[in-house]
Amino acid sequence: MQIQSGKxxxxxxxxxxxxxxGAALFxxxxxxxxxxxxxxxxxxxxxxxxxxxxxxxxxxxxxWDLRPHxxxxxxxxxxxxxxSAPAGLGVxxxxxxxxxxxxxxxxxxxxxxxxxxxxxxxCYMGGVPRSTYMPYPFQxxxxxxxxxxxxxxxGAVRVVNMKAPTKAPADSWMGWSNGRWEGESLVVDxxxxxxxxxxxxxxxxxxxxxxxxxxxxAIGPDALQYEATIDDPKVFTRQWKISMPLYRRLEKNxxxxxxxxxxxxxxxxxxHLRKQPIQGKGDSx
Amino acid sequence: MKRLIVGSRMAPIxxxxxxxxxxxxxxxxxxxxxxxxxxxxxxxxxxxxADLQGVYSNAQTIPVARPANLGSKEFYTEADRIASAQAxxxxxxxxxxxxxxxxxxxxxxxTSQFGLGGPTVKRAASLRTSxxxxxxxxxxxxxxxxxxxxxxxxxxxxxxxxxxxxxxxxGERCITWGFEGPPMMPVxxxxxxxxxxxxxxxxxxxxxxxDVRIIPTDGRPHAPSVIRPWMxxxxxxxxxxxxxxxxxNYNPQVTIQGGIVSDAAKVTxxxxxxxxxxxxxxxxxxxxxxxxxxxxxxxNMIHIDGPIYEYACHEANYGMANNLSGARAxxxx
Numbered sequence: 001m002q003i004q005s006g007k008x009x010x011x012x013x014x015x016x017x018x019x020x021x022g023a024a025l026f027x028x029x030x031x032x033x034x035x036x037x038x039x040x041x042x043x044x045x046x047x048x049x050x051x052x053x054x055x056x057x058x059x060x061x062x063x064w065d066l067r068p069h070x071x072x073x074x075x076x077x078x079x080x081x082x083x084s085a086p087a088g089l090g091v092x093x094x095x096x097x098x099x100x101x102x103x104x105x106x107x108x109x110x111x112x113x114x115x116x117x118x119x120x121x122x123c124y125m126g127g128v129p130r131s132t133y134m135p136y137p138f139q140x141x142x143x144x145x146x147x148x149x150x151x152x153x154x155g156a157v158r159v160v161n162m163k164a165p166t167k168a169p170a171d172s173w174m175g176w177s178n179g180r181w182e183g184e185s186l187v188v189d190x191x192x193x194x195x196x197x198x199x200x201x202x203x204x205x206x207x208x209x210x211x212x213x214x215x216x217x218a219i220g221p222d223a224l225q226y227e228a229t230i231d232d233p234k235v236f237t238r239q240w241k242i243s244m245p246l247y248r249r250l251e252k253n254x255x256x257x258x259x260x261x262x263x264x265x266x267x268x269x270x271x272h273l274r275k276q277p278i279q280g281k282g283d284s285x
Numbered sequence: 286m287k288r289l290i291v292g293s294r295m296a297p298i299x300x301x302x303x304x305x306x307x308x309x310x311x312x313x314x315x316x317x318x319x320x321x322x323x324x325x326x327x328x329x330x331x332x333x334x335a336d337l338q339g340v341y342s343n344a345q346t347i348p349v350a351r352p353a354n355l356g357s358k359e360f361y362t363e364a365d366r367i368a369s370a371q372a373x374x375x376x377x378x379x380x381x382x383x384x385x386x387x388x389x390x391x392x393x394x395x396t397s398q399f400g401l402g403g404p405t406v407k408r409a410a411s412l413r414t415s416x417x418x419x420x421x422x423x424x425x426x427x428x429x430x431x432x433x434x435x436x437x438x439x440x441x442x443x444x445x446x447x448x449x450x451x452x453x454x455x456g457e458r459c460i461t462w463g464f465e466g467p468p469m470m471p472v473x474x475x476x477x478x479x480x481x482x483x484x485x486x487x488x489x490x491x492x493x494x495x496d497v498r499i500i501p502t503d504g505r506p507h508a509p510s511v512i513r514p515w516m517x518x519x520x521x522x523x524x525x526x527x528x529x530x531x532x533x534n535y536n537p538q539v540t541i542q543g544g545i546v547s548d549a550a551k552v553t554x555x556x557x558x559x560x561x562x563x564x565x566x567x568x569x570x571x572x573x574x575x576x577x578x579x580x581x582x583x584x585n586m587i588h589i590d591g592p593i594y595e596y597a598c599h600e601a602n603y604g605m606a607n608n609l610s611g612a613r614a615x616x617x618x
Contacts, residue, residue, distance in 0.1 A: 031493045045484065046331030053484040102322035124600045127494075139499060143338050144331065148481040148488045150497045157490055157497045159479065159593060170597035196600070212506050258514035264601045266450040273609035275448040275616075 030187055042184060045142060050184055050218055053142045055249040058133035058226075062281070063120075065202035066242055068095050072223060075115040079226025085237035089097040089243045091133070110203025123265035125173035127197025128190045128212050129228040129242065137249050139256045140216075147179060147186070152259045160188055168192030171208060186216040206236040222248035232259060266282040300454045325560055327526055330482050334430050335526035338478045338489070340591030343469065343566070344406045344476040345584050349542070351415035351422030359422065361412045399429075399473035406476070408522040409563055409585035416470075416582045424542045426581055434545045440515065447612035450605055455538065459598035461515045463540050465496045467532045469583060470542075478586070479593045480564075487521055487528060494598045500530050510548075517552070523580035528556040562588040588613055 042050035061069070068090035074083040099107060110117055120126065126134050136152040147160040160179040168176030168191060175193035181184055195208040215227040227243040230236070267278065328336040328452040351358075361369070395543070415422040427435065456462040464472040475492040482488075487505035500521040508518050510533075517532035517539075531553050535546045550572035557565045564586045571579040 046333075049485065053486070061427060127598065139486070139488075141481050141488040141499075144479040146338065146479070146481050148479075148483075148490065148497070150488060150499060154599075155495065155497060157495055159481075159490065166592070169592065169594065173597050173600060174595060253508075255501060255505075255508065256499050257508070257512060258516075260460060260515060262458060263451075264456065265599075269607055270450040270605055272615060273449075273606060275547050275613070 004214065010270045030061050038218050041122070043221070047144055048198055049181055050186070051142065052140045052147075052216055052218065052224065055137045055139045055171075055250055055254050056224060056246040057137040058132065058135075058244055058246055060091065060244055062133040062242070062244060063088050063130070063135060063200055064088060066090065066092050066204055067097060067202070069202070084120060091244045093241045093243065100235060100236045100237055101268065103205075108206060109201050110198070110205055112203075114201060114203055117203070118201055118203065120153075121265065122260035122269055123154055124196065126151065126176050127175075127193055128158070128172055129214065129226075129230070131156055131174070132198055132214075132226060132246070136147055136259060137254070137256060150175075150256055152256050154261050160186075165189070175210075175212070182215075184217050186214075188214040188216070190214065203271050205235070206230070206232045209234045218226060218247075222250060224259060230240075286420075292577075303609045307433075307477070312502050321473065327558060332484070334480070334482065334523055335528070335558055336563055337556055338482055339527060339588050340477060340478050340479045340593060341564060341586040342407045342409075342469050342589045343584065343586040344408045344473075345411070345416065345471045346408050347411055347413050347416055347584070349416045349470065351417065352422065355414050355422070355537065357422070358414055358422040359420070361414060363412070366412060396525075404466055407587055407589050409587040411585060413583070416584050418581050418583050425543075425576045425578045428573075428577055430573060431544050431547070435543075435545075436546060447609065450609065453605065453608070455515075457602075457608075459494060459602050461496070461539065462493050465491050465493055465516055466497070466541070467517065467519065467554050467570075468541070468570060469566070471584070475594075475596060477589065477593055478589070479591065490593055491595055495596050500528075507533060513537065515539060517550075524555075526557065530554045530556070541572070541575075542580075544575040546571065547572055549574045559585070 035080045042052070045051045045053070064085040065088060067090055069085070070085040072085045074080075074085060076083055085157050097107075115121065120134070125131070131138065131151045131153065132152075134153050138149060138151040141148040141150065143162075145161075145163050145284065147162060149158045149160060151157065156174055157266055158174045158177050160177040162179050162181075162190075165178035166176075169192045171192045173196065175190040177188050179188040181187070190212040193206075193210045193212070195206065195210075198205050209232050211231040213229045213231075215225075217225045217227075224246040225243065226246050227241060229239055229241045230241045271278070286493055328337070330336045384610065386617070417423055429502050429534055442452065442454075450458060462472065464470045469478065469489075469491065472493050479490045480487065481490075485501060488501045489498040491498070496516060498519055500519045502521040504522065505520065507520060512518065513536045515536045517535040519530050519532040521530040523526055523529070525600045531546045531551065533551050534548075535541075535550050537546065537548070539546050541550065541552070552571070552572070553569045555565075555567040557567075559565045564587055565583065567581065569579055569581040570576065573579075
């Protein structure tokens with residue numbers, strides 16, 4: 001801004017001060033629970049951190065398509081209404097994923113060939129952030145220096161290092177997670193993810209340059225707000241963000257059960273190499 | 286890591302052979318000087334339990350079963366240990382002299398990468414002669430019923446081993462290697478695990494096939510017995526500073542120490558931190574339909590810096606498709 005006289009400078013200064021103070025008050029009120037959520041202070045663990053221990057699950061249509069979408073026919077006709085996609089309002093801020101043009105084309109190709117290509121069908125580990133909103137529970141086991149996030153689907157697991165950040169020894173399916181507490185939020189910086197996972201069943205995809213910053217913030221005794229900022233300069237024109245609530249599984253004695261799932265993917269992966277085809281295994285073409 | 290079994294189905298056998306090779310001599314690598322034993326107090330989690338958390342190696346210097354020539358001798362003496370170390374050093378010297386390339390092993394495996402080389406893997410020092418404790422020091426005999434179970438499976442596999450993925454061994458399918466337990470046994474490579482304690486839960490991540498054991502410690506009952514996980518259904522409780530874990534309801538395809546488990550299988554494990562770097566691990570296997578009597582074992586796991594690597598076994602299981610397409614090609618000949 002251009003300031004022309006001492007008088008106007010002081011007036012500007014006053015407005016600036018009022019504005020900054022207002023902004024500070026506003027951010028104080030809103031910051032701790034990150035945008036959508038009302039202020040809530042989570043119960044604490046014995047070492048004073050927000051207690052995020054528990055079994056959590058998304059309850060939305062994001063795994064079908066992160067973007068707003070109408071209901072649509074599923075890819076396996078014989079499964080009819082049982083494996084078709086329900087409509088969803090979408091979890092992407094602004095609704096659109098900012099693909100580069102050629103990357104947008106690849107998503108369409110992925111979608112057309114999803115029955116062959118979707119790593120979920122093959123029981124491959126879901127990656128980040130997809131593992132969070134797949135239709136299975138996951139458990140946060142909150143140690144002091146290490147937080148383990150254990151997913152029912154494919155028995156995938158992440159070890160979140162809460163000490164000084166470390167570097168990944170290699171790329172992996174579930175990536176490398178360095179975490180920290182920011183007020184009420186657990187913030188996890190995830191790097192070194194490989195390029196084999198998708199974001200959803202609609203073929204939304206990423207490269208190995210994916211960088212995800214997650215925020216887990218309690219918004220009530222039985223709900224977390226989950227946000228993931230997604231950056232991948234090879235695929236997207238800018239950063240983008242998804243957010244959704246996660247809900248605590250309240251069933252008495254809820255536990256992560258075993259869904260190793262290799263057993264259920266072998267036929268789709270290796271069935272063509274069988275000695276004797278399975279009779280009546282349903283249409284998969 | 287999956288690479289190890291790609292292209293050679295013999296590789297796992299070679300690994301097992303390596304495991305059985307006497308590695309007792311490496312005990313001195315991690316044997317602590319007496320001074321380290323001074324004042325140590327049990328670290329505690331914020332909620333007051335003994336703190337078992339950390340990354341550990343459960344690779345061992347000792348075999349599962351006691352060598353027959355040792356009879357009922359459960360522990361080596363310190364003199365035994367020194368003699369064994371000297372003998373091993375002499376053997377190593379001879380190998381190096383005869384084979385400047387580093388021995389036959391080096392031709393096939395990068396031993397440091399796969400954690401096969403004794404000195405590259407941290408192992409808890411031990412004077413035990415075997416992991417299985419007691420005067421016999423070995424896994425008891427199988428019941429006739431369990432022998433039949435095993436024979437039936439072998440006969441089926443003999444006939445159908447190349448039919449489909451579903452008839453291949455569980456390890457090759459990346460379902461379970463059979464070492465993950467419980468009881469958790471040293472594998473020969475990737476014998477590392479990480480323990481995290483949350484509220485009402487202890488989680489144990491084993492590097493082998495990224496298997497996580499979630500052990501509730503809040504006193505809840507077992508899940509319904511119709512649910513039979515590959516690693517069974519575990520419940521834990523604290524007895525003083527010892528974490529005691531009881532596991533039942535194993536998947537009926539699971540094998541524990543050579544016996545295909547029955548629906549009566551129960552394994553009890555005890556985890557006790559005994560110094561800054563060491564967790565003592567004890568277990569008892571009780572499956573009266575499978576073994577003629579219960580048996581127990583014990584070893585120490587030792588702290589390592591880590592990290593645990595992601596073992597994406599199924600995701601890179603090229604060996605499965607290769608083996609089956611090989612079998613189909615052979616049939617056409």
